[in-house]
Amino acid sequence: MQPLIDNARSFGQRPEEFAKLAAGQSPHVLFITCSDSRVVPALITGARPGELFELRTAGNIVPPYASEHPTAEAATIEYAVEVLGVRDIVVCGHSHCGAVGALVRGDDLTAVPAVRDWLARATPRPAGAAEDPEVAEGVQSHVLTQLLRLRSYPCVQRGTAQGRLRLHAWYYEVHTGAVRAHRPQSDTFEAL
Secondary structure, X not given: OHHHHHXXXXXXXXXXXXXXXXXXXXXXXXXXXXXXXXXXXXXXXOOOOOXXXXXXXXXXXXXXXXXOOOOHHHHHHHHHHHHOOOXXXXXXXXXXXXXXXXXXXXXOOXXXXXXHHHHHHHOOOOOOOOOOOOOHHHHHHHHHHHHHHHOOOHHHHHHHHOOOOEEEEEEEOOOOOOEEEEEOOOOEEEEO
């Protein structure tokens, strides 16, 4: 913890670098990804403060849209699209994902009921080989499922129909740093 504290102390010693951020934010991209500590959106994209609006959930799950019981995820998506006016949404899964791996393997999660119940929202169960430590196929199919779910959000439907919003599916390899994007024409994930 001490290195983090030391950095936080020195971070605040450069107020001139951050003063303009007080005027507001205008990110162009909503980046939905996993809470995994190895996935750092600003590092992957090279974004500076104010350039990415992030939504991080265990397993980069986009819950079903439900207007009668809104979720924090739905509020974040709606705010990004309707208030901030993001032009792109990226759903980014990653290799070696513990959440997707648990789903692919069918792990017993009774000891962690909140995790079990959250992951149940990822249905259908992702395809993939249970013995694959990267869970590449499982993560890629899972990302596409989350992208489809995202399309059911009213604000996303309006944005895409009006041509002011584009959706992207990415797969990040934590062991190489490579990023692959889904290409609908070939239905494959290819290097950016």
